[in-house]
Amino acid sequence: MLREILGEERIRQRVAAMAEEIDELYRDESVIAVCVLKGAFFFFSDLVRAMKTETVVDFVRLASYGAGQSSSGEVRIIKDVEVNVAGRHVLIIEDIVDSGRSMNVLVRHLAALGAKSVRIAVLIDKKERREFVVHTDFVGFDLPAGFIVGYGLDCAERYRNLPAIYELLDC
Numbered sequence: 001m002l003r004e005i006l007g008e009e010r011i012r013q014r015v016a017a018m019a020e021e022i023d024e025l026y027r028d029e030s031v032i033a034v035c036v037l038k039g040a041f042f043f044f045s046d047l048v049r050a051m052k053t054e055t056v057v058d059f060v061r062l063a064s065y066g067a068g069q070s071s072s073g074e075v076r077i078i079k080d081v082e083v084n085v086a087g088r089h090v091l092i093i094e095d096i097v098d099s100g101r102s103m104n105v106l107v108r109h110l111a112a113l114g115a116k117s118v119r120i121a122v123l124i125d126k127k128e129r130r131e132f133v134v135h136t137d138f139v140g141f142d143l144p145a146g147f148i149v150g151y152g153l154d155c156a157e158r159y160r161n162l163p164a165i166y167e168l169l170d171c
Contacts, residue, residue: 034092034110119138
C-alpha cells in the first residue's frame with residue numbers, strides 16, 4: 001500500500017529552488033555533478049538541467065542494500081567516476097541520505113582522488129537516522145522515518161518510475 005508524501009509539483013518546485021542555490025554557490029566556476037545510481041537518476045536529471053552552472057556529469061554506483069529494505073552494512077563502489085576530479089569542485093547528487101554510511105564512504109573517496117571540494121545535494125534527508133557524520137549542503141526535503149519509494153527510490157527495484165514520492169507501508 002502506498003501513501004503519497006510529496007507530489008510531482010512540490011518536487012519540481014523544490015528541485016528548481018535547489019538549482020538556484022547551487023548556481024549561487026558556484027557562480028563563475030564549473031562543477032562535476034556525480035549521480036549516485038540507480039536511485040538518484042530522476043532527481044539528477046531534473047536538477048542538472050535546471051542548473052545554469054557549467055557542469056560535467058559523471059556517475060557512480062554504490063552497493064549497500066540487499067533485496068529488501070535493510071542495508072548490509074558494507075558499502076562498495078561498483079562503478080567509479082571516470083572524470084578526473086583532482087582540483088575540481090564535485091557535487092554528489094543523491095536521492096536519499098539516512099544513516100550516512102554510503103555518503104561518508106563516497107565523500108572520503110572523492111576527497112582522496114584530489115577533489116577541490118566535495119558537496120552533497122540530496123532530495124530526501126533523514127537526519128534522525130544518521131549513524132555517520134555527513135553534511136548535506138543542499139537538501140530537498142527533510143523527512144522522518146518511514147520507507148519511501150518513487151521518483152527513483154525503490155523497494156527491491158520496484159516503484160522507481162512513480163512520478164511522486166510515497167510512503168510504502170509494505171514491500
